[in-house]
Amino acid sequence: MSPPQVRILTPVGMLGYSYSKDIFWSAVEAGVDAIILDSGSTDSGPSKLALRKSIQTDQAYEKDLEDIVAACHHYRIPVLIGGDGSTRGVNQIGDIIQSIIERAGYRSMKVIKILAEIEKDVVREKHRSGMIRPCGIAVPELIDEDIDEARTIVAQMGIEPWIKAMDEHPDFDIIIGGRSYDPAPFAAFCVWKGFPDLGINYHMGKIMECGGLCASPKSREVLATVRHDSFDITPLDPKSVCTSVSVAAHTLYEKTRPDVLVGPGGTLDLHSTTYEELEDGRSVRVTGAKFIPVKENEYTIKLEAGKLNGFFSIFMGGFRDTILLSQIDRFLEEMKIYVEQKVDFPFDINIQLFGRDAVMGALEPNASQTGHHELGLLLRARAATQDQATHVCQSARVYCMHAPYPGQKASAGNFAMPCAPLDIPMGPVSEFCMYHLMTVSHPCEHFPILSVVMEGSNTAPQRHSSKVEVQVPVNRRHTQASSNETVTPRVNATTNGGILSENAKAADTVSVLGKQPPTGHKFLADLANVVRSKNSGPYELTFDVMFPNQQSRDMVKNANILTTESIASLYKVPVSDVIACLWWDPALAFKATIKRSIVNGSFHDGDAHGSAQHMPLMEFPIPIGNNEI
Structure with missing residues (x-):
């Protein structure tokens, strides 16, 4: 019998970035079923794979892991950590955990490692057999020299190796995975606990893997409550709230498009999702996501190499x-x-x-x-x-x-x-040199699972409650909002980068850009409350524009000026290099994705994260006619 719900705590979107220890322990002592977080990404370029180094220092990892391992020791909360891919990275995290156990006098813990490195001979054979293809239209075809020159090849695992590890070692304390599809450990834990709906599980994981980025203002610590027909997202920082729009908007982030998300084993379809703001004024309930599995013999894993x-x-x-x-x-x-x-x-x-x-x-x-x-x-x-x-x-x-x-x-x-x-x-x-999909006969065949007992003296004193109570204010503005409403908090000078003040409505208001738009127009920056750019993998650059209300969204949408052609012109790329261009109404948002002119992290790249490419959109003039916003 599965429990009626599981509660998953993510203290921060990336291990080593730090989080509030008071908020963490308050959540742990209130009761959670797992602590799950990520520790790997290709966001900053290929250096981790090519140089075989981690971006974060041992000291940064250790600072974050100390309390996580302590919670595992005192409360026996299972911990799942997605890794940066390499065996070196998995062992690095394992060594730090072992050091913490020994130094703090914790009990012995069963730690599982799921490795994700792929041998070059395996890749060569698959390549000769025509079973490797580019991951997206912006990625070039794989050539033999790419395989020869790759320093470390890793594969991105789906949920299956995680589930297998938990099935084979149900008494585990901590699992450290190699390169994983970001939501995989979240979805796998839910399946293992008896929640089979992959649409719900994957969608929850897609939001949780970035921590409290889905809140307004964005924060770090976040809690997911997963049920058989829905999940709730609750930011734990008292200064942050989730709204239907802020949660719906998260699938825009770092994605080619927000409505169809492709990963190992299938596609997450979000066209029918609903987002309901709950009576606590800070949580959002999500339903309706569907997972469409791949056909038999078409399961692929993504290869990454530098x-x-x-x-x-x-x-x-x-x-x-x-x-x-x-x-x-x-x-x-x-x-x-x-x-x-x-x-x-x-x-x-x-x-x-x-x-x-x-x-x-x-x-x-x-x-x-x-x-x-x-x-x-x-x-x-x-x-x-x-x-x-x-x-x-x-x-x-x-x-x-x-x-x-x-x-x-x-x-x-x-x-x-x-x-x-x-x-x-x-x-x-x-x-x-590698960002390609490889067809496999079984989802687990390239991900060996290792079990090790990390010995501890079990002499640590019993932990007493921290007695820290994080006050959670109730924002009554959001109570009883239906899934069809788009109630959002007032945007002020410090929210979402201070891009827009809701009070800036008069037609003659000075632009936040410090200059006047053409007559009869407003700059997009004055109509939207978020205008941002970001990598969508190493070969793509994606843009998100989100609006504070339907009136602003409809004015821009009805102007029919944000098009494939206008994006191509604005960024000086061929129309064929515009990979996606669409409106995402659940988030009151527009999305465009283009082929990166220079691959992320390469010698001539001037913006490794792709997060500073948004100004042409902000300065884009929108005709407003007689409308007042």
Whole structure:
């Protein structure tokens, strides 16, 4: 017999990012059935796989794990941690847990490891058999060199290896998984506890894996209460609330599209979902998601890998001379010619001018604008060895410092340098070389499960209640809201980045952008309360626009101006590179996704997270006619 519900605590969206210990213990002492969280992502690029290093330090992991392991010891709450993929990463987390158990005198714990690395021979054989294809239209076809050059290949597991691990070791304390589909540990635990509806389980996991990001304002700690026909999401930070719109909007985040989410074993269909705000004024109940399984013999797992492509060094500084700034493009082109004449080996240079086009690069619509009074420069030089890269870097820097230019008056030097050493070796260049789907005969065949008992002395003193009570205010504005209503909290100067004030309604209100829109128009930033960009995997860039009410949404939607063609024009990409362009009414939102012009984390990428590409949309003028918003 399954219980009537399970309660899952996620203290933070990424292990190592820290969370409130008071809120954590208040939730634990109130009773939870599992603690589940993630510790791996490709968001920051391929370096974890290519360099075989974690982005977070051991100290950051240990700080977060101390209380999680303590809760497991004192309350016997099972813990599930999704890993960064590599066996090295799984063992790193395991070693920290072992150290905590020994140091704190906890009981011995049964820790399960699910490994996710894939041998190159397996991938080669599958590739020869035609059983590997790109994960999305923006990803190139796999070639033999990609497999040869991959440093570490990992596969993204679904729920099946997690369920198998729990079935084989029902007395487990902690499971550390290798690379996992983000909602997999959440969905797997629910299935294991007797809740078979994968639509509900996967949708809950999709929201929970980011912690309290679905709340307003966004926070860290969040609780899911899962039942057989629904789940509730409750943020645990007293300053945050969930609304029907804020929860519905979460499936926009980092996704190609919000309504159809493809993962191992099938597709999550969210077209029929409903979002009901509950009487506590901060929780939302979700129903209606459907999971559509793949056909027999079509189960795929996603392969991820990074490679090394040379070494790079950097220097940084700034130009302030108006005479030089007026001819900066020619000056930097002549700098490249100077370096080419001085260097007799292959090299590559990337220049980012902060104050002009550093953030958006080729997507920048205002690259031709002039009039900047200063520009910051970051130069990256790549070559076959570190010494060669530093030599290129040094040559380019000397030119920037001392090269003459027409009309020069400041003969002592051109370039302000804030850092010493001036030329900084950065190490190997990492690049993605694999982001592909591989057909498998069984969901568990490439994910070995290991069990280890981590010995402890069991001498830790019994924990007494922290007696910390986190006061949860009830926001009566949201009581008795139906699933069809779109009640949202007032957006103020500190909510959602302060993009919009609801009081800014008059047609002549000064734009939050500090300039006037064209006559008869408003900037999109003045109509929306969220305008953001983010990676949707390494090869895609996705944009979300969310509105504070139906009136604002309908004005923009009915203008029929956010289209595939306008997005392509705005970001200077071919129409064929616009992968998705749609409205998502449950979240009062618009979504667009484009092919990334430069792959996430590669040498010429200027925005690894893709989170600073939103300004062209914010500045997009929307015709308002006689409407007042």
